[in-house]
């Protein structure tokens with residue numbers, strides 16, 4: 001397990017990295033890649049969308065070109081501080097501090113769920129994917145962007161020491177284990193030689209399991225921790 005696949009380490013990392021995130025991010029994950037993924041996501045204006053690991057809001061900003069409002073969840077306050085400067089604390093983005101592996105939302109709360117560049121930090125990605133299946137309505141879409149496993153042995157060793165990198169086969173295994181049946185995997189790359197992203201678009205099965213929580217109209221569950229609300 002890589003050093004950043006530990007929630008405390010990832011939080012510490014982003015306390016500092018958040019200050020330069022928006023400067024460095026476009027070299028790896030840029031507007032064109034995000035917009036391509038948004039096409040696959042295919043959101044309707046009134047869809048209720050959750051962005052997990054929303055960070056400074058790079059993807060959230062893209063999502064807001066397609067939907068009226070976005071629920072954003074992250075475990076790093078430093079990252080959210082940057083996002084507040086873009087969207088304000090209360091507006092079209094509803095911020096929630098929380099953990100991808102234990103989402104503070106009721107079953108079937110969302111039409112669609114997006115998560116870009118966050119899965120590589122989760123110690124138990126399958127647990128998070130199960131949570132995604134739980135909070136998204138049957139028939140809804142889950143889109144996850146992560147880092148593709150490098151081809152060269154020397155990069156593989158380095159990648160494994162830092163965080164989760166995975167290929168389409170492993171993505172398929174994780175999504176299947178989490179209960180998804182319909183998945184598509186795409187490789188995205190800024191330019192030749194740049195790091196590759198693997199983007200999975202999955203559909204929540206119609207007969208998704210539901211827990212005994214009430215799936216009423218309110219989105220937040222009792223354990224929700226909205227940011228400064």
Ligand SMILES: C[S@@+](CC[C@H](N)C(=O)[O-])C[C@H]1O[C@@H](n2cnc3c(N)ncnc32)[C@H](O)[C@@H]1O
Nearest residue numbers: 053055058059074075076099100116117118121
């Ligand atoms: C590379 S940034 C991605 C930000 C944004 N989604 C984007 O597309 O630019 C990864 C984000 O995942 C968040 N993160 C890492 N582990 C998390 C977890 N277990 N639960 C929630 N957020 C997490 C980090 O705090 C960070 O903001």
